[in-house]
Amino acid sequence: MKRLPRLPLLVLAVLATGALRIPLESALTADFRSRNLLLKPLDVSTQAKLGQTSAAVALGGLRTIVAVFQNIRANNAFQQQDWPRVAASFETVTTLAPRTLYYWQTGGWHMATNAASFYRDDQTLPAPRRAELRRDFIRQGTGFLQRGARNNPQSWELPYQIALLFDDPAKIPNIDEAVRWMDLAVSRGDGVPAAVQRQRLYLLARHPQRRQQALALARELYAEPGGIHRVSGVLSYLFALEHHPDVPPAQRRTLAELHPNSARAYQSLSAYWQHRHSGAPMDGVREALAELELSLGIPDDQSIFTNQP
Amino acid sequence: MSIKRPPLFSPSRTVVIASHTFTQLVRMKVFYFLAFFAVVIIASNFLILPQFAPPETGATAVTENQLRMLKSAAMGTMKLFSIIFAIVSTALLLPKDVEDRTLYTILAKPVPRLDYLLGKLLGVLALIFVSLALMDLLMSGMLAVRANMVLASQMQLADQLGWSDSVRESIRSSVAMHGVTGSLQAGVFAIFLQSAVVASMALFISTFATSTLFTTITATLVYFIGNFQAEARDYWLASPDGGQTALAHFGALAMALVFPDFGLFNVIDTAIEGLVIPFSAIASLTGIAVLYTAIYTVFSWFVFSNKEF
Numbered sequence: 001m002k003r004l005p006r007l008p009l010l011v012l013a014v015l016a017t018g019a020l021r022i023p024l025e026s027a028l029t030a031d032f033r034s035r036n037l038l039l040k041p042l043d044v045s046t047q048a049k050l051g052q053t054s055a056a057v058a059l060g061g062l063r064t065i066v067a068v069f070q071n072i073r074a075n076n077a078f079q080q081q082d083w084p085r086v087a088a089s090f091e092t093v094t095t096l097a098p099r100t101l102y103y104w105q106t107g108g109w110h111m112a113t114n115a116a117s118f119y120r121d122d123q124t125l126p127a128p129r130r131a132e133l134r135r136d137f138i139r140q141g142t143g144f145l146q147r148g149a150r151n152n153p154q155s156w157e158l159p160y161q162i163a164l165l166f167d168d169p170a171k172i173p174n175i176d177e178a179v180r181w182m183d184l185a186v187s188r189g190d191g192v193p194a195a196v197q198r199q200r201l202y203l204l205a206r207h208p209q210r211r212q213q214a215l216a217l218a219r220e221l222y223a224e225p226g227g228i229h230r231v232s233g234v235l236s237y238l239f240a241l242e243h244h245p246d247v248p249p250a251q252r253r254t255l256a257e258l259h260p261n262s263a264r265a266y267q268s269l270s271a272y273w274q275h276r277h278s279g280a281p282m283d284g285v286r287e288a289l290a291e292l293e294l295s296l297g298i299p300d301d302q303s304i305f306t307n308q309p
Numbered sequence: 310m311s312i313k314r315p316p317l318f319s320p321s322r323t324v325v326i327a328s329h330t331f332t333q334l335v336r337m338k339v340f341y342f343l344a345f346f347a348v349v350i351i352a353s354n355f356l357i358l359p360q361f362a363p364p365e366t367g368a369t370a371v372t373e374n375q376l377r378m379l380k381s382a383a384m385g386t387m388k389l390f391s392i393i394f395a396i397v398s399t400a401l402l403l404p405k406d407v408e409d410r411t412l413y414t415i416l417a418k419p420v421p422r423l424d425y426l427l428g429k430l431l432g433v434l435a436l437i438f439v440s441l442a443l444m445d446l447l448m449s450g451m452l453a454v455r456a457n458m459v460l461a462s463q464m465q466l467a468d469q470l471g472w473s474d475s476v477r478e479s480i481r482s483s484v485a486m487h488g489v490t491g492s493l494q495a496g497v498f499a500i501f502l503q504s505a506v507v508a509s510m511a512l513f514i515s516t517f518a519t520s521t522l523f524t525t526i527t528a529t530l531v532y533f534i535g536n537f538q539a540e541a542r543d544y545w546l547a548s549p550d551g552g553q554t555a556l557a558h559f560g561a562l563a564m565a566l567v568f569p570d571f572g573l574f575n576v577i578d579t580a581i582e583g584l585v586i587p588f589s590a591i592a593s594l595t596g597i598a599v600l601y602t603a604i605y606t607v608f609s610w611f612v613f614s615n616k617e618f
Contacts (some may be wrong), residue, residue, distance in 0.1 A: 010611060039578060060392075061572070075360065191479075
């Protein structure tokens with residue numbers, strides 16, 4: 001009997017097994033991508049930015065290692081204050097390792113804070129150009145962090161950092177955006193630290209249209225079992241929010257209820273008083289401080305009102 | 310009198326050939342590589358590059374990144390070693406047995422060619438497994454030491470600054486996430502699975518290759534192409550009616566049919582980033598790796614069974 005030719009048989013076998021493999025591989029890739037176990041393929045522009053060797057290493061399945069080296073490169077650019085290179089390097093780093101929050105956080109911070117401050121103080125540039133570059137880098141950093149937050153929908157850290165940027169008077173403050181991002185941060189899972197939840201209260205209390213919500217949150221935090229939120233800031237905000245004219249006096253807590261003694265109440269409220277220009281509610285605070293100074297016998301020259309910054 | 314034919318496959322014979330292959334490879338002083346690996350790991354443990362992070366991320370972000378760098382360097386070296394070793398050693402084995410005339414001695418005996426090929430492959434895989442296990446031991450040991458150092462310094466800082474229990478707990482869990490975890494071990498196992506597929510693919514190439522160099526170069530190219538086979542497959546699946554051009558369409562199909570999807574094994578990035586690799590994902594990877602290895606072994610046998618020496 002004539003034997004079948006082996007090469008065509010082999011080629012047929014390779015193709016046939018390939019056809020059987022494809023649905024399996026395709027389903028597994030889709031499953032791994034949906035479970036965030038595999039990264040999206042690198043686009044052509046990133047490969048071009050990486051250079052041939054790094055791109056080859058990244059394509060060979062070692063993307064996180066290339067990201068580590070690109071991060072070192074970005075740090076070098078930061079130390080040389082080469083801000084456009086810092087921004088470009090972090091764009092590449094986060095394309096290579098989009099799930100590593102550290103890269104998004106550090107990149108956003110370099111752009112929105114360090115680069116922006118550098119250009120604000122750069123006397124070699126004319127004032128309008130300095131202002132323009134400062135604004136550009138704040139926007140670039142904020143946009144970068146927002147992309148990071150979209151790429152990492154489980155992270156509270158990135159929305160929190162964005163909220164702090166929008167809340168920073170030295171940046172481009174926007175209380176609406178700050179509250180929106182802080183709400184998002186707090187809504188992302190059970191791992192959100194207690195301090196972030198308190199930060200949300202401080203923001204809401206400063207938002208003119210959200211004070212009712214802030215009061216409800218302050219009461220909720222105060223009532224939390226174990227008293228983990230009964231820190232100076234929460235107690236002061238709660239006191240001020242409850243002393244708003246719209247809140248019936250019967251529903252207000254007194255300083256004696258909030259603090260163990262007058263000295264602690266004075267310490268807490270006088271620290272809070274320092275923030276009176278930040279938009280924090282100050283209802284009843286001045287009066288309470290005056291009463292405390294009287295009862296504690298604080299001399300006029302040491303009064304918080306005499307030593308106003 | 311009829312001649313008794315040897316069974317098609319004998320596990321004991323395969324194990325004998327595998328152990329001989331293992332010894333043969335050990336005599337090539339392959340384990341010297343471990344010394345190099347140890348140097349890389351120890352050096353990366355002591356090499357503390359300047360790291361920066363935004364103040365709101367706390368000190369943990371920097372320390373986490375140092376642990377990530379250590380893992381990246383170790384896992385990258387492990388992957389590089391196992392892939393190079395899988396290709397080169399498999400490419401060397403058949404020509405070396407021909408050159409030493411060992412092959413003639415073996416095949417002159419009633420040893421089926423399938424036993425011989427399987428024995429060779431298992432010998433290579435055993436060596437890769439032992440090497441990876443040793444490297445894993447070294448990496449895990451070093452990482453555990455480093456993670457403990459990081460945790461101790463963070464806790465000292467927490468004591469000095471009076472950080473709350475919730476902050477301490479978040480530091481502990483964050484350091485633990487970047488220390489020695491089950492996911493990290495799963496990542497090392499994924500490297501082994503990928504090496505097994507690469508070795509079986511190189512064995513197949515070596516059955517029809519004209520030289521060791523040809524096998525090495527071709528297998529390396531197949532490995533690189535296999536890392537973006539998924540993109541070709543997705544392109545073809547997304548445009549079943551031809552896409553942009555018929556050539557591109559059929560080129561993508563041919564690539565998906567012929568090359569294995571090595572990109573599936575890049576879940577190691579997940580382990581380096583401190584995220585969880587579920588057991589089900591490792592089970593799926595094992596399944597597909599066994600399938601690939603079986604396919605390439607059958608192909609190797611198909612070619613080798615008819616080869617004349």
